[in-house]
Amino acid sequence: xxTSPVWGSxxxxxxxxxxxxxxxxxxxxxxxxxxxxxxxPTISDVVRDLxxxxxxxxxxxxxxxxxxxPTLLRLNPAARYSVGVLLERNACVIVVIDLTGRQVGRTSFxxxxxxxxxxxxxxxxxxxxxxxxxxxVARDRVLGIGLVSHGPQDRPAGRLLTPQPTGxxxxxxxxxxxxxxxxxPVLLDNDxxxxxxxxxxxxxxxxxxxxxxxxxxxxxGGGVVVAGEVYRGSSSNSVEIGHISVxxxxxxCPCGNRGCLENYAGPAxxxxxxxxxxxxxxxxxxxxxxxDFLTGFTRIAAAANGGDTQARHLIDQSARYLGHAxxxxxxxxxxxxxVLAGPSFAVAGPIYRTRLQQEVxxxxxxxxxxxxxxxxxxxxxxxxAIGGAVLVLQSELAGNRPTEPRGxxxxxxxxxx
Amino acid sequence: xxTSPVWGSxxxxxxxxxxxxxxxxxxxxxxxxxxxxxxxPTISDVVRDLxxxxxxxxxxxxxxxxxxxPTLLRLNPAARYSVGVLLERNACVIVVIDLTGRQVGRTSFxxxxxxxxxxxxxxxxxxxxxxxxxxxVARDRVLGIGLVSHGPQDRPAGRLLTPQPTGxxxxxxxxxxxxxxxxxPVLLDNDxxxxxxxxxxxxxxxxxxxxxxxxxxxxxGGGVVVAGEVYRGSSSNSVEIGHISVxxxxxxCPCGNRGCLENYAGPAxxxxxxxxxxxxxxxxxxxxxxxDFLTGFTRIAAAANGGDTQARHLIDQSARYLGHAxxxxxxxxxxxxxVLAGPSFAVAGPIYRTRLQQEVxxxxxxxxxxxxxxxxxxxxxxxxAIGGAVLVLQSELAGNRPTEPRGxxxxxxxxxx
Numbered sequence: 094x095x096t097s098p099v100w101g102s103x104x105x106x107x108x109x110x111x112x113x114x115x116x117x118x119x120x121x122x123x124x125x126x127x128x129x130x131x132x133x134p135t136i137s138d139v140v141r142d143l144x145x146x147x148x149x150x151x152x153x154x155x156x157x158x159x160x161x162x163p164t165l166l167r168l169n170p171a172a173r174y175s176v177g178v179l180l181e182r183n184a185c186v187i188v189v190i191d192l193t194g195r196q197v198g199r200t201s202f203x204x205x206x207x208x209x210x211x212x213x214x215x216x217x218x219x220x221x222x223x224x225x226x227x228x229x230v231a232r233d234r235v236l237g238i239g240l241v242s243h244g245p246q247d248r249p250a251g252r253l254l255t256p257q258p259t260g261x262x263x264x265x266x267x268x269x270x271x272x273x274x275x276x277x278p279v280l281l282d283n284d285x286x287x288x289x290x291x292x293x294x295x296x297x298x299x300x301x302x303x304x305x306x307x308x309x310x311x312x313x314g315g316g317v318v319v320a321g322e323v324y325r326g327s328s329s330n331s332v333e334i335g336h337i338s339v340x341x342x343x344x345x346c347p348c349g350n351r352g353c354l355e356n357y358a359g360p361a362x363x364x365x366x367x368x369x370x371x372x373x374x375x376x377x378x379x380x381x382x383x384x385d386f387l388t389g390f391t392r393i394a395a396a397a398n399g400g401d402t403q404a405r406h407l408i409d410q411s412a413r414y415l416g417h418a419x420x421x422x423x424x425x426x427x428x429x430x431x432v433l434a435g436p437s438f439a440v441a442g443p444i445y446r447t448r449l450q451q452e453v454x455x456x457x458x459x460x461x462x463x464x465x466x467x468x469x470x471x472x473x474x475x476x477x478a479i480g481g482a483v484l485v486l487q488s489e490l491a492g493n494r495p496t497e498p499r500g501x502x503x504x505x506x507x508x509x510x
Numbered sequence: 511x512x513t514s515p516v517w518g519s520x521x522x523x524x525x526x527x528x529x530x531x532x533x534x535x536x537x538x539x540x541x542x543x544x545x546x547x548x549x550x551p552t553i554s555d556v557v558r559d560l561x562x563x564x565x566x567x568x569x570x571x572x573x574x575x576x577x578x579x580p581t582l583l584r585l586n587p588a589a590r591y592s593v594g595v596l597l598e599r600n601a602c603v604i605v606v607i608d609l610t611g612r613q614v615g616r617t618s619f620x621x622x623x624x625x626x627x628x629x630x631x632x633x634x635x636x637x638x639x640x641x642x643x644x645x646x647v648a649r650d651r652v653l654g655i656g657l658v659s660h661g662p663q664d665r666p667a668g669r670l671l672t673p674q675p676t677g678x679x680x681x682x683x684x685x686x687x688x689x690x691x692x693x694x695p696v697l698l699d700n701d702x703x704x705x706x707x708x709x710x711x712x713x714x715x716x717x718x719x720x721x722x723x724x725x726x727x728x729x730x731g732g733g734v735v736v737a738g739e740v741y742r743g744s745s746s747n748s749v750e751i752g753h754i755s756v757x758x759x760x761x762x763c764p765c766g767n768r769g770c771l772e773n774y775a776g777p778a779x780x781x782x783x784x785x786x787x788x789x790x791x792x793x794x795x796x797x798x799x800x801x802d803f804l805t806g807f808t809r810i811a812a813a814a815n816g817g818d819t820q821a822r823h824l825i826d827q828s829a830r831y832l833g834h835a836x837x838x839x840x841x842x843x844x845x846x847x848x849v850l851a852g853p854s855f856a857v858a859g860p861i862y863r864t865r866l867q868q869e870v871x872x873x874x875x876x877x878x879x880x881x882x883x884x885x886x887x888x889x890x891x892x893x894x895a896i897g898g899a900v901l902v903l904q905s906e907l908a909g910n911r912p913t914e915p916r917g918x919x920x921x922x923x924x925x926x927x
Contacts, residue, residue, distance in 0.1 A: 245876050254878040303744040315842070324741075326844025327720040330876035337838045341756045341774075341831065350837055350873045357758075414758065420767055421754040425732070425842055427743025456767045459662050459747035461671040 106131065110139045111490050112321065114149060114168055115193060116296065121155050121163035140166060147172045148192065148490070168192050173490070174230045176221055177482030179284060179475075180242040180267075182206055182258050182311050183385045186478040187221055189228050194294050194483060198228035199475065203385075206258030210265045218274040236489040237278035239481030240271060241287040243312055248329040251281040280485055284308060285332065286323045287480030288434040288470065289316030294483040297432070297471040304430035305422050306470070307334065307415065308477060309437035311386050313355045317426050323484075324426075332422070335359065339417050358414035360390035360437050363407050367393050373403045387436055394441035405444075412445045416452030423465055424458040434470035435477065442469045523548065527556045528907050529738065531566060531585055532610060533713065538572050538580035557583060564589045565609065565907070585609050590907070591647045593638055594899030596701060596892075597659040597684075599623055599675050599728050600802045603895040604638055606645050611711050611900060615645035616892065620802075623675030627682045635691040653906040654695035656898030657688060658704040660729055665746040668698040697902055701725060702749065703740050704897030705851040705887065706733030711900040714849070714888040721847035722839050723887070724751065724832065725894060726854035728803050730772045734843050740901075741843070749839070752776065756834055775831035777807035777854050780824050784810050790820045804853055811858035822861075829862045833869030840882055841875040851887035852894065859886045 113128050114120055120128075126136045143149040150169045154162040170191040179186040185205040189198035200220060205213045225232065245254040251268020272279040289306035298304050300321055308314040313335030317324040324331055335355035336348045343352020356362060364386045368374045374381070377392040396404035419431055431449060433442055450467040457465050470476045530545050531537055537545075543553045560566040567586045571579040587608040596603040602622040606615035617637060622630045642649065662671040668685020689696040706723035715721050717738055725731040730752030734741040741748055752772035753765045760769020773779060781803045785791045791798070794809040813821035836848055848866060850859055867884040874882050887893045 245879050247879055303742075319743075324843075325720075326736075327846040328844055328876055328879040330879050331842065331844035333841045333844075333875045336875050337841050338834060339755070339758045341834050348873075348875060349877065350841070350875070351834075417755060417758050417768075421838065422842065424750045424754050424767070425748065425839065426741075427745055427748035427750075429744040456765075458750045458753050458765060458767070459745055460766065462662050462664055462745040462747050 106135065107139055107143070108487070108490065110136070111143070111148070111168070114166055115294075116300065119152050119155070119165040119167045121165055123163055125166070170195060172234070173236050173486070174225075174234050175236050175482040175485040175489075176225070176238045177287070177478040177480065177485075178217065178221065178238055178240045179478040179481065180206060180217075180240060180258075181284075183387065185217065185220075186475055187217075187224050188475060188478045188482055189224060189230060190479065190482045190486075192486065194479075194486070196475075196479065197230065198224045199478075200224050206262070209259070209261040210267060210270070214267065214271050215274055218271060221275060232277070235277050237280060237485040238271065238275065239280050239282060239287065239483070239485040240268060241282050241284040241477050241481035241484075243285075243314055244283050244333055245330045246281060246283065248281055251279065253281075278485075278489070280481075280488060282481060282484055283314065283316065283329065284310070284477040284481075285314030285334075285434075286316035286329070287478075287484055288314075288472070288476035289318050289432070289480065290323050290487065291472055291476055291480030291483045292432050292434070292470060293318055293321050294487070295471050295479075297468075298430055302430050303426065303428055304432060305332070305419075305426060305428045306432045306434050306476075307419065307422075307438075308435040309360070309415075309433070310435045310477070311360055311437075313359050313415075315422060317422075317428070334418055334422055337418060337421065339414055354414060354418045358411040358418070361386040363393055363411050364389040366407050366410075367404070370403055373401075376401070377404070390437055391440050394437075394444075397441060397444060408441050408444050409448065412448035413452075415445060416449045419449045419467070420452055420456045423453055427459055428465060429463055431465065431467045432470050433467065434472060436474040438469065439474045523552065524556055524560070525904070525907065527553070528560070528565070528585070531583055532711075533717065536569050536572070536582040536584045538582055540580055542583070587612060589651070590653050590903070591642075591651050592653050592899040592902040592906075593642070593655045594704070594895040594897065594902075595634065595638065595655055595657045596895040596898065597623060597634075597657060597675075598701075600804065602634065602637075603892055604634075604641055605892060605895045605899055606641060606647060607896065607899045607903070609903065611896075611903070613892075613896065614647065615641045616895075617641050623679075626676070626678040627684060627687070631684065631688050632691055635688060638692060649694070652694050654697060654902040655688065655692065656697050656699060656704065656900070656902040657685060658699050658701040658894050658898035658901075660702075660731055661700050661750060662747045663698060663700065665698055668696065670698075695902075695906070697898075697905060699898060699901055700731065700733065700746065701727070701894040701898075702731030702851075703733035703746070704895075704901055705731075705889070705893035706735050706849070706897065707740050707904065708889055708893055708897030708900045709849050709851070709887060710735055710738050711904070712888050712896075714885075715847055719847050720843065720845055721849060722749070722836075722843055722845045723849045723851050723893075724836065724839075724855075725852040726777070726832075726850070727852045727894070728777055728854075730776050730832075732839060734839075734845070751835055751839055754835060754838060756831055771831060771835045775828040775835070778803040780810055780828050781806040783824050783827075784821070787820055790818075793818075794821070807854055808857050811854075811861075814858060814861060825858050825861050826865065829865035830869075832862060833866045836866045836884070837869055837873045840870055844876055845882060846880055848882065848884045849887050850884065851889060853891040855886065856891045 126133045152165045152167040155165045170193045173192045177188045186201040253262050256263045268279045268281040285308035288308045303319050306316045315332035315334035336353045338352040339354050340352035346353040379389045393404045397408040453465040472479050543550045569582045569584040572582045587610045590609045594605045603618040673680045685696045685698040702725035705725045720736050723733045732749035732751035753770045755769040756771050757769035763770040796806045810821045814825040870882040889896050
């Protein structure tokens with residue numbers, strides 16, 4: 094673990110000031126000092142550097158509180174950009190965001206993950222380059238790429254430790270290889286952790302909150318954020334909620350565990366259950382040989398929303414298991430908020446939200462100490478890709494030397510260059 | 511959340527320096543600067559204050575590395591003391607430790623929790639006073655009392671939010687009331703969180719470790735420590751592993767959840783199962799009307815150790831459920847170590863340890879990224895009481911003003927005065 098050269102390093106200070114300006118939109122130096130607890134001279138120093146680097150600009154005058162009206166500061170959106178890439182079994186999503194987190198470009202396509210990585214990564218790199226060109230973003234303003242996928246991962250080495258999407262990806266250095274092709278830093282991270290931090294950055298949760306994100310795409314993942322930092326654990330393979338057991342007597346999962354949540358509540362299971370009901374499968378034109386479970390799941394979710402009793406029963410059953418796991422994660426992490434993110438909640442979100450809220454109201458261990466709110470993500474389907482780009486901003490803007498005080502939750506992002 | 515007046519406050523610096531001296535035993539100022547990353551002038555300032563306060567003393571000279579041999583520093587064990595009080599359904603344990611964490615006094619007794627708190631707390635205070643007298647500890651050297659019990663709790667208010675030990679304790683301000691009687695600060699905390707941090711303080715785990723503690727007494731609790739700080743969550747009611755569900759179809763628990771681990775693996779259940787086997791119950795002279803499950807459980811565990819097949823089967827079954835929950839907590843917190851602490855592991859620990867190690871080896875999600883070690887606590891039965899005293903040292907030695915940077919895992923202890 095790196096130790097900071099000065100306890101409470103400049104890097105951490107810088108990150109806090111940037112985060113306060115970002116969250117406020119516009120803010121004066123005096124307000125920055127008040128909000129941060131830093132001394133006015135320290136604020137002046139940090140702000141001067143940020144202005145010199147072009148990250149922050151002055152933005153007129155605020156209201157006077159007696160004397161001269163204070164100069165306001167804001168982020169310069171076009172100063173830097175960040176790219177988020179979500180690599181999934183079936184689909185790939187690329188987003189470009191500016192320094193304030195606003196999306197300035199997006200594309201998605203199928204098939205990448207079915208190629209071997211030697212072929213897929215150059216293809217992916219071309220798509221990134223094309224998207225940056227379309228969005229008119231100069232390469233030297235791109236801080237890096239946040240490449241997010243499901244776990245387990247060897248994050249420092251930029252390798253996936255799972256034979257998915259296909260066996261050829263297992264152990265392949267996806268982070269370093271993509272960095273080499275594109276010539277920009279690449280950060281490999283977990284899709285659900287990315288989705289979780291994206292919510293914070295986009296202002297959707299209270300900055301002091303301890304919240305969990307349940308991320309459902311074709312699989313189910315999770316992330317926990319404590320006061321604006323991702324909970325990492327010993328190797329950044331934390332909060333793998335899709336592979337906690339909901340049934341001690343359940344079947345073995347390829348992950349090695351038994352009775353995993355994903356095999357009771359995940360989209361693939363819901364689609365399989367729907368295919369076993371011929372009337373429903375026919376009505377929704379489900380493809381019995383399809384591997385793109387998301388399309389099938391989306392149809393079932395839409396039918397459930399529309400009042401189809403059989404479809405609704407299947408979604409309810411999935412929501413019941415997910416509620417069960419939500420109670421577990423709440424009891425262990427003592428969460429005050431649960432955010433539902435990812436493509437599978439984009440359609441069926443309200444049904445899940447209602448069910449999970451009922452379950453945590455009734456069953457959460459600390460309900461006498463505080464309530465737990467269940468909310469839908471502000472980022473919808475693209476939460477993980479946006480979060481991947483946010484992780485790069487968070488990491489790169491803090492300065493080039495990774496120096497964190499001991500005891501912070503998040504280890505600094507590991508970047509492949 | 512409090513904000514520090516200077517980012518990277520003196521309080522945090524002081525705590526780190528004390529922690530480094532404690533962990534090292536003896537250390538020079540130069541080594542302190544190297545290990546902490548602090549500048550030599552900062553180290554000199556902090557050490558000067560600690561010597562003036564009597565907390566640190568000079569302890570001869572170290573080996574020369576060329577020039578003048580450096581002066582070594584160590585904690586002054588008798589400078590301050592701390593008291594840990596474990597309040598349980600059946601038993602109460604009090605320990606006194608010195609500044610280095612060494613135990614200088616201990617007592618235990620039954621019956622306190624069956625009294626109403628108005629009667630129990632003065633009784634408890636008398637026992638604390640008597641123990642301090644016996645140990646020859648002056649009252650003005652006592653930093654405070656760490657009162658630990660099971661959750662849920664309202665920690666800032668020093669209240670238990672559970673009708674256990676008996677209904678009269680629910681909501682009673684145990685922290686403030688005990689502080690008032692004894693005239694020293696009282697910190698209310700979770701027994702399992704205390705046991706977890708005690709392991710760190712006593713040097714039993716790697717300081718950089720992310721580890722979990724499973725604490726089994728009459729109930730089952732948990733605590734997670736990240737780089738020397740307790741994971742707190744939104745209200746310090748975290749890691750309630752005894753009340754996560756191991757069976758979605760299980761019975762309702764008084765806690766509100768369904769299929770809770772405690773009702774499958776806890777000592778009360780093992781005793782109940784043993785009582786249903788007349789030959790076993792007779793052989794071990796189990797009391798069918800007893801409420802002191804620990805005594806019965808200890809007999810069953812001892813018999814299992816001694817090769818009694820029926821007893822062994824019951825302990826194995828409990829260990830199987832506990833292993834299941836250990837896999838869950840490992841998948842969520844990405845632990846590298848699991849510590850088994852508390853009286854129920856003091857006898858049957860080796861059987862549980864072996865079983866849990868097998869389960870996490872086979873089933874932990876991140877097993878390809880790193881191994882997970884299962885170890886027995888160095889503190890045995892008294893882990894929670896010792897940990898309670900350690901939490902007071904950790905909290906009080908950092909200085910009187912609670913000032914923590916944003917983003918650290920642990921909120922500072924809340925002390926009733």
